[in-house]
Amino acid sequence: MSAPKLSPVPSSQPERLHIFDTTLRDGEQAPGFSMTAPEKLEMAHLLANLRVDTMEAGFAAASPGDTEAIRLIAREVRGPTICSLARATEKDIDAAAYALEPAQRSRLHVFIATSPIHREAKLRLSRREVIQTIERCLKHAAGRFDEIEFSAEDALRTEPEFLVEALSCAAQNGADVLNVPDTVGYSEPDEIYRVFADLVEKVERPDHVIFSAHCHNDLGLAVANSLAAVKAGARQVECAINGIGERAGNCSLEEVVMALQVRADIFPAVSHADATQIWAASQRLSRMTGTAVAPNKAIVGKNAFAHEAGIHQHGMIADRRTYEIMTPESVGVPGSSLVLGKHSGKHALSQRLAKLGYQPDPDRLNEIFAQFKAAADLHGEINDADLVAMMEGYSASGSQWTVLRTELRTTAGRKPKQFARIELEHPVRGRISDIASGDGPVAAAFAAVQRITGTDVDIISLETRMRANGSGREFVADIEVEIDGRRYSGRARGPDIVTAAIDALLFTLDRGEAYDRAEANQPTPAHAV
Template sequence: MTASDPSDQVRVFDTTLRDGEQSPGCSMTPAQKRVFARALAELGVDVIETGFAASSLADMEACRAIAQDLRETTLCSLARCSDGDIDAAARALEHAARPRIHVFISTSPLHREHKLQLSREQVLERAVRGVERARGLVDDVEFSAEDALRTEEDFLVEIFSAAIAAGAGTINVPDTVGVATPGEMRGLFERLRARVAGAERVVFSAHCHNDLGLAVANSLAAIEGGARQVEVAVNGIGERAGNCALEELAMALRTRAAWYGVGTGIRTGRLLATSRLLTRLTGMGVQRNKAIVGANAFAHEAGIHQHGMLRHRGTYEIMRPEDVGWPATRMVLGRHSGRAAVADRLRALGYVLEDDALNDVFARFKALCETQRLVEDADLQRLVEGEDAAGAGWRIAALSVADGRRRAHAQVVLSDPLGGVVTETAEGDGPVAALFAAMARATGIALTLESYQVHSIGIGADARGEASLSVAHEGVEYTGTGTSRDIIEASALAWLDVANRVARKEGGAGMGNRESGPGTRPGPARPAPAVAC
């Protein structure tokens, strides 16, 4: 154990509903906050910062509602060191079983001069007065020195000592702008715990931002220095580049338990479900290669890695996917996959092939990978049965989208290998919504959109748009991609990528089963609008 405090437990202070919600585009309604607070309690979070009660009526309402729901979790409201903020926080938490008021004031020279226009002495006086007022209203008070990492260390010692004397039980050291390095963070906590008067009576806390991509590393370093509370957010959301990611911190402490010698009360099997709930509530997805909860976190495509995984999962995985909520490791079949991985997947599908037959399937698998990014089970089955997987399924004959002032309109003309042609139109709140609605009508396949993104591939005249989406169909999740110089067409191709796999899985349902007739024959196709990538 490298951390110097004998305590073997780290408090998890979740600020998703306060600092996390401040992330642009991540605001939540009081009802949504209430739902997510329950999920955080089920996850095993020790302290939930429910909001900044004085900032808005919505935050006040959310704090009050959550306080009525949760009786075992400490609930916290943020407040500046001002009477109005502190009193608002107390009102918001008046029905909480375990209330905490979290008071803060800026301490760095830069903030003192340009933000507060106060001297050191005035900042110290306000801090003490704020802690004392909060302590008179609740038993549990946390004090934060905003921009602590750019504050003179002797002033931190002075103001923290005074806050403890005034009644603070938790001392938070925020790296507000994410400027610290792990070595600096560990050293600062070690020195503060040695120099601050009354340090033995309080819990030291770290609040790290991710501006340099070091929020988790700095939080772990703070634990090494003696911090026993860490402030985090699910998916790492928060101001600018975000906060220390809850899921990454929890799994780092669990996976490297022999090194850190401390743990958390987090029920890690719920990490993925909690992450996805937040995505649904805010609309902010996580990148595919995000640690722990990203779609690729436990997926392997490279042949060398797949070969190692087939022999022993420990070769390329340091955690079990089941421990964070994933059902299993995914062997993704694509152009980097090798013969061993394809053979293993074929065996799982019930195909045991002789070497010559396997070589033939593998050759056609490689050819398919040149036109299709991922190869699914249905594709493998068609390869084994000698069919041309690349040519099957619905195809775009024409499409057009018009974005009106209030509603968008889309028309799609689709054909399939059996000669059927169908034309459908639909409306939606935007061009993509209208497009997907028309595609669903044309194919008879309903897909529930979970996430949708468009990226640019290449530069200049060679640039293309790549659309990627995640959808659900009858409880099964799928991802699809499409590439085109026109992002509307790329979006349609991504949608069809999934729809065709669903249709093949269902034995061809929705393919070629419509009769051509009046209303189904395409008229002159209007070109899709050119959209810059």
């Protein structure tokens, strides 16, 4: 099987930057991020939707499970090139070849360390022995894959002249991509630029061979280093969704893709990734691994398109370009968010109330604004549930339902069961209680609430946390649910985790009912203000 050439486009146009995604390999190696084969397949389909050029599906020789996951992805995913990592040994290369057999297009990613510390402490090989290993393994791989990528592990701590020699050897023995990893996140942008510029000039290689950057984030410079490499001539960047990976992680795919898109005026290459699929992939990975994305994470953090300061909110209301260099829709985010807090002004409050169906007169708005400011000083962020509660006098969750009592019980034995007795009060239906069981106290409580309210919802995510306030502490619950194919989210506070979670669920149920009423053009509860 001959390796096709990865030729750049004519120099009159921006060159093609290949996106190599390693979420399923390097990303999964991070503690706590392991995925099952079905989960890997689901993520692989999302990555295909994102139009990454190559996805590293795993490390075939690492385990039988990894081999089967790669074969599953290779068999069922079309579009991207499917890749397996391999050490520079015949056994690893054979394992990769078997795993990639069903692939529409396959790539071997073979590596060996080249730095002095790795050669001496880990490999116990001389320079000459490393070169001989590169020659031997690439000859063994020849003709068995559509593409071959060679990585010089710990390249940025390798002697410059030996790095040139090792990469030249790989290119002359069949490698189509030469990867230059900053394996331990040691470098910085100026140094990376100089290294890549030197390699582009000095490495002897066929015209189709491209350079790749694989940067780790130990010093928080993975994205900056990768972009510097692109400026110096790299035409592939290796990255992961949400920047997951060993130690402090890998270069973030979403940040590289959007940096190239937003600043196309300064970068010499462009990716063909579909940025509108970024949000979906990021959110699914976060839920799959049980690891939330930091709120201030670029592109995909919940605050990335959120604005609290009154000056910023006023500008956003007038023209979103005042404070946004990209639209949330460009990365698949549902929309910008004006976060209401103590820094927010009356313009933002009035706009949010209007979206909730309220149009208070000036005196009522001033009254609500004073309540809002007092609540913001006490709680920080104020959400829709809080505003509905201010306008309607509902419970703390913003729901018409009030939680009167929660009782939790667990049976003894080898397989204990959790039960919850919940008592709610409704202004029309009065007091109602019910008992239900579930896998855990919150699940049992949710089951009882759904029986009481007569609803059937799918819980997409639930996040709870404790925070200090002026009178001690409170618990905050953020929930996302799906009702009849539509998703709703809500937040509530409570004296304990279960009560806060129940109130958050009740608020989302009310939002779903309100949407149904509006869609059916039925009258909504009086908003006479």
